[in-house]
Amino acid sequence: MERHDVIVVGGGLAGLRAAVEAKLRGADVAVVSLLYPMRSHSVAAQGGINAALGNADPSDSVERHAFDTIKGADYLADQDAVLEYCQDAIERVLELDRWGVPFSRFEDGRIAQRPFGGAGFPRTCYAADKTGHAVMHTVFQQALRLGVAFYNERAVLRLARDEDGVRGLVAMNLQTGELEAYEAKAVIMATGGAGRIYARTTNSHQSTGFGMALAYWVGAPLEDMEFVQFHPTTLYGTNILISEAARGEGGILLNAKGERFMERYAPEKMELAPRDIVARAIWTEVLEGRGFENEYVHLVISHLGADLIMERLPQIWELALKFAGVDARKEPIPVQPGQHYTMGGIETDKHGRARIKGLYAAGECACVSVHGANRLGGNSLLECVVFGARAGASAAEDVQRRGFDGKEAVERALEEVEGRIKVLLERGREEGHSNPYRIRRDMQQAMWEYVGIFRDEEGLRKGVETIRRLRKEYRESAGVPAPPGPFNQGLLDALIIEGMLDVALVVAEGALRRTESRGGHYRTDYPKRDDEKWLKHTLAFYTPEGPEFDYKPVVITRWQPTERKY
C-alpha cells in the first residue's frame, strides 16, 4: 500500500497546480494520473487565460472581470467566489509568467491581452493559440523541479470512504494490469470534464467524467450538471476545437446565404457574445436551413491577413488544414457547435473542499460555482490555477490534523473493484454479452440528440429513458473478451463506461427537472429564465436506482440578476 498525505487524482493543469501548492506548503504529495501528465487535456486549451492585468486597457478591473463572469454565467455563479477568483487571477497569471509560460507579448514587454467572448475589455492573456499547452507544460515543469511524486498511467477506479470521510483510493496500474491501493489523508480530484458522454465534443478521448462519478459514488453531490457548454466553433467532421481567439482577433461567421447572421442574435457583441448564445445562433441557422449540408456554417479569418494568422492563430490554421483540408488564409473554416465544457461538477466551497471530509476537487471536474450556467472563454485555465492552488493549500493545511487509518476502507474498495472486474471478464467469455463500446456509443448519441443544444420535455424524457435502459443493459450483460494484463484498454473503458452512464443520467435528469432556460441549458418549451423558481443550484446525490435531487441558493452579493443582453 502506498501512502501520501495528499494524493491528487489527475495530472492536468488543476491537479498539477494543486500538487505544486501542497508541495510548496510542505505536504507529502503525489499525483496519481491516468496519463503521463503532459498528455492531459489541459494542453488542448487554445485561446487564453483571463486576468484583469490592464495591459491592453488600464481601465479594466477585477470588478469588471467579476461582473462579466457573473453576467456570462446568467447569474447562476456564486458572486463571493467569483470576486475572489478574479482577484486571485492577477497573482496566479503573473506567477505563471515568472515560472516561464511563453506568453505572447506587447511591444513594451508585458503580457499581451486579446478580446474574448462576453468580456468588456481585452483581458485574455495568451500564448498564440496554444495557451493550454504553454501553461500546463510550465506547471508540470515546476512540479518536476519541486520533486512532486508521480504515479503515471494509473486509472483510479474507486475512492475509499468510511464514516470519517475519504481515506484513499484504488487504482489500476496500466503498465502491469495490477490493482494498487493508496492511503491518503486528503484526496484532490482533478480529473477534468465529461465531454465524452456526448457524441460531438472537443474533449479528448480520456475526458469521460469518470472522476466525477468516483466522488458521486462515495456520496459527494454533483452540482449543476445540466449546464453543459457547447462551443460554437468546432471543426466540422472531427469536432476539434477552433478557438474563440479566431473571433477575438476579428473572425466572422457567415451562413450559406453569405449573411453575417450574428446581427440578428447579438447586435452589439456579434461574434463575441458568450458561447451559449453564439452556439445556439449557429445551430438555429443550420436547423432553419441556412447552413451548409445541414451541418455547419463558415468561420472566416482570411481577411485578417496571413501574417496575423501565422503569428496569433497558427495552431487553428494547421488544424483546419490537416483535419478539414482548408487553408484558412484563403478559405472559410467549416464549423459547428460541439460539447466543450462541463459547468457542473463535484460540489466544492471556494477553497476546494468537497462536502465529505478528506475530499477536494479543482478544475473542470469541480463546481465552485464560478461559471454558473455558462462559462466565459479564458476562464477555465484560470479556474485550474486559482482553484488548483486553493485546493492544494486547503489539503496541505487539513492533513496536519488528520491521521491515516484508512486500511479497512481501502481494502473494502479493493474488493469491490475486483468484483466488478471479475464480472466483466466472466461475461466476456460468454456468448451474447453486450459490447460496452456499443453501449457508450448509444449513450453519446442519445445525449447529443436529446440533451443537447436545444432541449424540451419530450426529448429529455427520451434521453432519460435511453440512459436508464443502457444502464440496465450494462449492469446485466456488459462483458469484455480481453484477458487481464497490461494496457487492457477494453477492460478499462468498460469500467469507465459505468461511471459515464451515471454522470450522463445526472445531466439528463437535472435538465428534465429544470423548467427554464439559462445559459447553456436551453429549453424550447420554457424559453425564459425563471429567477423566481430556478435561481438555485442543482445538487444530485447518488443512489443505486439513480440520482436524488436537492437544491441550494445562489450567493448574490452586489450584482442583482437582470436580463442578459449582448
Add this chain to the structure above:
Amino acid sequence: MPGRVREGETVRFTVFRFDPKSDKVPYYLEYEVPYRKGMTVLDGLLYILQELDPTLAFRYSCRAKICGSCAMMINGVQRLACETQVADLGRRVKVEPLAHFRVLKDLVVDIEPFLRQMEAVMPYLYPKEDVREPRVSPKEFEKYKSPSDCIWCGACVSACPVAATDPLFLGPAALTQLYRFAVDSRERDDVKPLRLLVADSEGSGVWRCHQVYACAEVCPKHIRPGSLIAELKRMTLKARLTGRI
C-alpha cells in the same frame, strides 16, 4: 502515389503485436477497416479496438496533435497517428511502435528512459525571486517560442541515429528543452552557466549531435532541434572562450 481510397472501401491495417509476457517474438496482425472520409490512422486503430479486437494496446488522448501520446511508426516513419490521414497513405497502413524504444505491449513503448533524458537537462525554469512582473521583448520571445511548442512525443529521439545507438546521448528533445531555458531571461542568472555546462558535457551533450536533422524531418510541431543544437554549440563555445564555463 498512394492508391486512392473511397468511402466504404476497406483499408488493410497491418499492426505490430507483442506481449512480452506471452510472446517470444513480435508478430503482425492484419485488420480490414472500412474507410470513411477524413479517417485518421488513430480512427482506424480505435475501430479495431472497439469492433474487432479489444486486446490491442496503444496510447491516445487528444486526437488533435497536441498531447503527444500517439507517436508511432506509420508506414515506416515517425508520425502522430491522430494527424495522419489514411487517404494520404493509400489502402495499406502499417503501424509499429516508435523505433528504438522498448516495447511494453503492441504499440505502447517505455518512455521512462526518454523522461530521464528530459529530466537530466532540468526542463524547468528557476524563477527569479525579486521580479514580480517580468518583461520580455517580442524579439527575445521569438527565441524560445518554437522550442516551447514541444509536446514530448519522442518522435525526434526515435528518428535520431545518434540517440538510437548511444544511450548516453541526451537526444534532440532534451537538448531542445535545454536551449529553450538557456535563452529565457526570466530565469535566475546563476543557473545559465550550469545549463551550458550540461550542454557541453562530452559524452552526452551537444557535441554528440552529428547535425543529421532527422529530428526536424519528423517533428509534428515543426521544431528544428538540429538547428537549436547548432545554436547551443555556438553558445557553449562562446561561454568556454570567454571563461564563463
